[in-house]
Amino acid sequence: MKHLAALLATLTIVLLCPKTSWAQDFGDGSFDTMGSGLTSNDSIARGLKKSTWGRDTSQVEHFVPTEYKQWRIDERLGTMLPEVYNDTLPHLFQNFNNTDGYLGEYNILGNLGSPRMARNFLDRELTDNLMFIQPFDYFHTTPGNLLFTNTKSPLTNLQYHKCGTKENGQDRLRAYFATNINKRTGLGFKADYLYARGYYNSQANSQFGGTLFGYYQGDHYGIHAMASWEHMKMAENGGIESDTYITNPESFPRSYNSTDIPTVLSSLWNRNDHQTIYLTHHYNLGKYHDIEVPDSLKPVMPTDGELLMRIQNDSLRTVIMADTLRCDSTLDSLRIQWQNEQMPPREFIPITSIVHTFHFRRLMHVNYSRSNLPENYFSHDPYIRSSYGNYEDETTAISAKNTVAVQLREGFNKWAKAGISLYAAHEYNRFKLPSLQTTDDVNNYDYWNEHHISAGGEISKTQGRTLHYNAGAEIYVVGPMAGDLDIHGGGDLNFRLFKDTVRFEANAFFKNLRAPFYFDHFQSQTVWWDNELDREQHVRVEGKLTLERTNTTLRFGMENISNYQYLGMHLTPNLDANGNITSYAHDISVMQQSGSIQVLSASLRQKIHWGIFHWDNEIIWQHTTNSDVLPLPTLSIYTNPYIAFHIAKVLRVELGVDMRYFTSYYAPDYSPFVGMYATQDPTQPRVKIGNWPILNGYANFAIKRVRGYINVTHFNAGSGNAFWAPHYPIDPLSIHFGISWNFYD
Template sequence: MRKIIFIVLWITVCVSESMAQARVILPDSLQVTPRQAPHDHQHEMEEPFDTVNLVLPAATVWYLHPRSGDRLVAAMDTLKHNYQQTTIPDGYSVAGGYLGPIGSPFISKIFFEQDETSHFPFYDAYRPYNKSPEQHLFYNTRVPYANLTYQTAGSRPVKEQRLKALLTTNFGKRLNAGIEGDLISAKGLYRSQENKHNDWSLFGNYLSDKFESHLLASTSTVKQFENGGITDERFILDPESVGENFSTGDIPVKFTNTWNKMKTNHLFFSGKYNIGYNDRSADSLGSGKFVPVASLVITSHYTGQDRRFLSYDTAQVTIEGQAMQRIDQFYTNRYYNTAVDDSVTFSSFKNSVALSLREGFKPWVKFGLTGYIEHEVRNFSMIDSVGGNIGRSKHRENSLFIGGILNKQQGEHFRFNLQANLGMAGADLGEVNLEGEVETAFNLAGKRTELSGHAYLRNITPNYLQKHYHSKYFWWDKELEDVRRAFVGGRLHIPFTNTTVNAGVENLQNYIYFDQERTVAQHAPNVQVLTAGVDQNIRLGVFNWDNRVVYQTSSNQEVIPVPSLSVYSNMYLKALIVNELTFQFGVDAHYHTTYFSPGYEPALLQFYNQREKEIGNYPIATVYANMHLKQTRFFVMLYNAASAVLKPREYFSLPNYPVNPMMFKMGLSVDLHN
């Protein structure tokens, strides 16, 4: 069925490409500000979006701020350089942990890249694949635009595939609509490791001088088969010692016939009404150019999520004289005796109203100001024990926030963004978030050098599923204190040496995490985390050597474990052939020093702090060729190539979870637009 849908989509793309369309001009009121990356603690403010002198590409692309309704400019997905790295889990961070195949749960081992725990934490492990409204791209196109991307690795029956498709077009100069799909099917080279993702979204926007609106409807399903990890590391570290021929599918694992299922639905709407005047001096022959002075923004966002953990690994075994189901032997507690069937549902309905004063509507107005009020209703449901039977408990809570944004995003030499919000009532009463960013630029050796700083102060109320969770193997109801976080950091980019330096330090109090017992714990004393990083790119003709080095230290490695040193190094040759084909050939590697990396618990779909096994001191390397010809990108890759020459083969990403052995991968991405 999925193949049929994509064939229909492909035919639609081809038909739309063959139809001539009049050129679409964006409305004069388009005000797009630089995107502030929400998860990067060394934020990089991009160049201002000049709506006067800009020569528009085939499509203009932006993210949408969920509260202010501001459009945050983003780059088109047309990356030529290192395209192959965007197709593997390792490419999401300098150092990351995952279960092996693409689409499996992932955690960054760089602490400042880890997000706050969400209200539905089971989906946090899939953040690289998440399609929330804050991460969704909106378009305004001159001509129909489409992108088709396909990647594959391995052979049947362990094939790994990902297929992505995007089609968007304008209907006149004001209305845009699009559809996007992202399908992942990874069988997994190890037993009981298959995962499937089906993500679909419909989106659109309407832009005029006085009214702007955005709409997104998306659905995502994930089915993750769980094996609990391998039980004998000799099959990876020293396969010769096993004394027999075997495939990765023969390596014993903890359990089978067990899986997590998740579903997420989003319905998001944002409407902005602009109040302003017509400037006749800009258009003396007509009614004048519309200049927005203030805006009224209304936003609604519904989220529905559910997660189910099931196991048919119920064969009876006897452990230390006690009869139990086979999967039960891996857990200390059992709160009911039937087969595992845990489920949690969550829904949220969030509405906000904002009033903003626009930056630059007069020469003396040097900044923009936005104030907002936001209300959210959340519903939770999970299993509970009622009269000896397993029933369900339900919980509803409300939250009310007020906040403001003060920013200056125009100008070349000084920009800033200050945000504050306060929980005024309900479950988040007393929550505080104060955050600021500032950027300046100056000339150094004739080059524009950028210096930026970022700081925040947060008082965070624990969410409901951190305080309460009920399942067969884990059951807790806890009183947790507010988490306090204070961070300050900065970034310096030196263009004439192609160097970027960043550093940051954070103090955390009442930090919440999963401990060695795989249950929620809170550490009251202060913990400090320091990070410093250097990006250094070297160019000598066709020879290139890109490096990113991150140093981290934690004052308490049992609470916040981090590797001391993480490195991504990429050495390659890059040349333009016959003025058409860009060819890149090289070898790269991700590496970090040994440390007690997080463990993964399938029954919670969470990463936890373990002190049994150190991971690291082994490069995950690839040999690749990356090509770009006009509107087509193509790569071939030999993944985990170091395992062919290095012994022992310690290619574990997480304890008991090795990455895939050496395998061939390839991918293709085609952009289509008139």
């Protein structure tokens, strides 16, 4: 309640405070120039400077421009991509800090900052060589998701999100700053700190990230650069000991709070330290083109008197003005000089670009324990040290990639309807894993070094309003990945239909990929495998239809996967003297499904509004031909009825209740020893989650540059199948609040 009172007090102060410079209320600027008997406009007309003598300048309200534009870039070649999403909007701000996503579309472990996995298969990223960072994509900054900003005034955004108490609270503080040195050059930074203790035992998360970025956009030369550092530490509890604490709490002789429920593990942690350095720059070869200006906008020839004022010598000017013939001759020369000075506006048309991109990443993943883990929790003996107690396993992955490209730019003449790019890349990878020679006192490591060379090309059309498209291919020709092939293409068509604007998008790709390094090799105290996996093939076709007037979006897709690679759990029953199962011993490995798996998906997103009443909906249908290997929920639903209105014409308010729901399915389990999700063991009894609505009630507000929310989450908590992942329950009812403030000075 203290936090709620503080938030309401802040809102009251904002409503009642007088107009200031940040409120964008400005005076008319009509002040008299003291002692001259003239207005400021008269003074300017005579070339006199405005004087502030005798004025109280503290009463002047200065104009602070707040316009800015943002964009993202393509990681491979640094192409600027237009950014249409603006996260300063108040709508759905109450979901901004949710690890489970804006629409509850991810499986998580319950706590803020936990690893997550998309339930919609078409939204999942393919596993890469630095796979341990992928479940943290909501926190992890990449060159592709970083927002670059061009702003007329220094822009600062501060956010604070809070929930819970000192014992179970969740806190997140975010800061974003951007400024421009000039119209072409900008720089900034972002910082993100998260600490969540968690409503269940041994699930605390601590994360910190910082990013510096900058850019320059010249006619000939341009550059974008960023450097980021991220630290993520997660306590692992292995889930609760019995799901009955959640599904049927009445079966126990007493009631249990979330912190009273025992968990499987209590002294195990995972840690990720990740650094990124990225630079992309290009040099443009091209020509300047004169811009045709309408006569109404062309500069007007100065008067004779104004032309003669160009003569700096007063005596000479007086002599010339006294001689009519000399004056006429001088004026003719001054007119010619003025005309020569009037250069028409020009724009630079790039024809060819030479591009270089450098992308460096380093990830250190650590799994460690500070005391003995439960007896018989593993189905094998320790791989490296003498016991499972007090160990620390570290693996490091380094990737350094250089890409050079030559581009023939789109639109440099009327025949160049598309742009063409040809590129080649070299990638160096280095991996470090614990060795069998490691002892309890001395750490030893095995190393792998890889060099890869690839070549590719792209063709794209981005200009115009009706049709856009892109297509490309990349093949690896040298190194362990030689033979990998990626062919992709997409486009969109925009047209009018009756009184509506229709946008149809289509995308497709074919990928023939070697397994990620950690799918082939992994060595640690608890997990060990060496595989020779066949290449995995993906064929996907996807389309999306958007009707702007009716706020309707239809999305459909199909994917065929051959030789599907995945992580799978293995459980071995532990039996008592009577042959009864008391617990299960755990293991995890990489598995491969021979043959093909098909995934079909269709979704509808519909927004409805009438007056102050609004209703946002999304429904996703999925079908998989092998639910044991690739489990997916048949239906996922998000619905959000709310009312939106203004108070005193300045305070925008949204009041609503949103719901997340997905049908029950054998969702992937979570392995605390690799920090990744894995399919449940089909040879042992499995657990279904889902078929439980998650209801949140919220209030959003926005006034001038301030946004805020109060969100009561999971207010329908009770006995039921309330789990985000197998054995990881949804947090009980809790109150969240947050605030975001923009500054432009």
